[in-house]
Amino acid sequence: MPVDNVNKSKSKGPGHTVRQHSTGMAGRYDSDTDNPLPAAFRSRLHHLFAQIEKEFETVYAENLLLQDKVEGLQERLDAYIAGDKTGVETLDTPDGGVKAKRSASHISQKIKKSYIASTSKLVSSFRQATPAYSVVKDFRGHKDGVWEVNVSKLDHNIIGTASADHTARIWNLETGQCLLQYAGHQGSVNAIRFNPVKDLVVTTSGEGLAHIWSPQVNLPPHEIIRSHSSGEDDLDMSEKEDMADDFPEQTVNNTLRTPSKELIGHHSVVIAADWLNTGDQVITASWDRTAILFDAETGENISTLTGHDQELTEVRAHPAQSLVVTSSKDTTFRLWDFRDPNMPVTVFQGHTQPVTTAVFAGQEKVVSGSDDRTVKVWDLKNMRSPIATIRTDSSVNRLCVSQQNIIAIPHDNRHIRLFDINGNRIGRLPRSNRTGHSKMVCSVAWAEDNTVCNLVSCGFDRKVLGWNINLQVKE
Structure with missing residues (x-):
């Protein structure tokens, strides 16, 4: 986990x-x-x-x-x-x-x-001018906590989820339909990321492996296992009652169990992975304190990145350049520059507790979040100190920055807060007994080009929620 x-x-x-x-x-x-x-x-x-x-x-x-x-x-x-x-x-x-x-x-x-x-x-x-927020989709099916949600870079109507129930799922964002379930891992699936140029997905798991597979539904018949059981029989009565609301659980028809490539090299949990901007290399992050750069086609270990003193928690690649940022429980995050053959590394000590997330924002900024309850915005041109600091009341999980530089921050205390890139508070998504998450929110992802919902969240309550965030409506 x-x-x-x-x-x-x-x-x-x-x-x-x-x-x-x-x-x-x-x-x-x-x-x-x-x-x-x-x-x-x-x-x-x-x-x-x-x-x-x-x-x-x-x-x-x-x-x-x-x-x-x-x-x-x-x-x-x-x-x-x-x-x-x-x-x-x-x-x-x-x-x-x-x-x-x-x-x-x-x-x-x-x-x-x-x-x-x-x-x-x-x-x-x-209270200032507050946007209007509403839950418009609820993607039901996972039988344990959902660690990450990610939006396809090729089709913004497609999202993927990674769950502690040992599966990953591909969904249609507009219809809410589960298109494919991937069940090739033997441990908790901790992350899912879409290739930026190809129809491929990388997932990581607690078994110490990363898998590359295709999210296409039209797979050869021998690779698909038809199942008309939703797994509801595996739930106890209280869990069934929790899920029996306005958004019923749906049947999974397509299950894939075989990856196209298995990435081997770590000695502990692989907590995250991401595709480099060219789409032909994968960078993985592990609790063995290393990150490994793999060739996606051959599975070859190109380079092992060492230096963190404790377990890694996250890895993200720059959308347009050969840059990677890794986060760690050692309270630092590191910027690795693959553009230089010597691969210079910059270490940032901006937090006092484990760094849980660090993502690129646009071309020139990095946003980091930590268990110290802060989110910090950094300029790649001058990373000696943050240009903005956001202080919150709960630990920060895997955040996401929109194209309009709106930061969506998921918290341990079930809240999702929105800030702009300058650290100004925009608002908080509603949370009640029937709206929002009832347990820790693990991850969020923007889907700005989608007409139905433009933000997706997932949590330890097994929920994956699609939100409509209208930043133009004021109270």
Whole structure:
């Protein structure tokens, strides 16, 4: 499983580096008579600035929590106001009887007065123009947590999902139909990525392998196993009830069990993989602390990338250049440049806890996320410090950046938040008992060219949700 409960030890980040640099300078200034500030005072100032930064981060996190509470109250208010204001509702009693409930109109008016009186100032100070969000598709079928969702680069109506139930699936985004199930792995399928120029997919698993296979439905008959069982018999009654809602589970007709190429070389879980921009090479990332560059056609190991001190968590390739970024539990992410035969490597220490994700944004930026509850935006031309920092209230999982530079951030606390590339908050996707995810959100993917839903999310609740995000509608 991609989620690990290993203790998250802190290592040196930019803050530590700055203080070390200042200390070194202080040692030189002690011998410089032109500097009137004693080393003791400088050290005290550094300590005070660190305390101020810590207090600011605490206040900021509390501010976010308060903002979420205000939004929750507003959502409840909107729900009451939108209800039937003329009818009288009824409630079932524990003994099976029925009693009358006060009219929705009366309740909504009372709630409206009390909430508006207590939250109007907070709402006006926190809430800005908020986009309209709605769940329009629910892709049911996986029998365990879904670790990743990805959109085809050749056909934006096709998405793929990778699940802990040892399978990957190919779906039609508009119809919600499962086109193909891949069952060639013997362990949890941790990632799925589409080739940028060919009709191929790479998946990785807990068995330490990566598989390359074709997502085409029209495969030779001997490679397809017909199955009319959805696997529902494997679920207990509580799980069946959880899935028996407005989006019923569907039958899988096509199951593929044989990959076209098996990539061998890692000694532990392969947590992620991606295609280089040319589409003929695959880069994999593993818990054995290495990344391996493979030839996709022959399966040959071209190069093994070493340097991370702990398990890797993610790998992403640049969409147009031979650049790769790897993330690790060692609190760093690394940029590998395959354009140079010497393959220079740049190490970035921008986080204080495991880096769970790092993706390219456009041609010149990288966005990283971490268990330290921050998302940071970096400029490839000057990667010494982030150009924007987003502080949240929960660990960050595999995020995605749209072509319009909108960052969708999935969290451990079941939320999905949207920010622009400058770190400005856009909004939060709704979450309730029947809307959104009920457990950790593992991954998101933009499908901007799709007319039905332009954002897809998946989580440990086995759900894959298609969202319609309208950034033009304002409240």
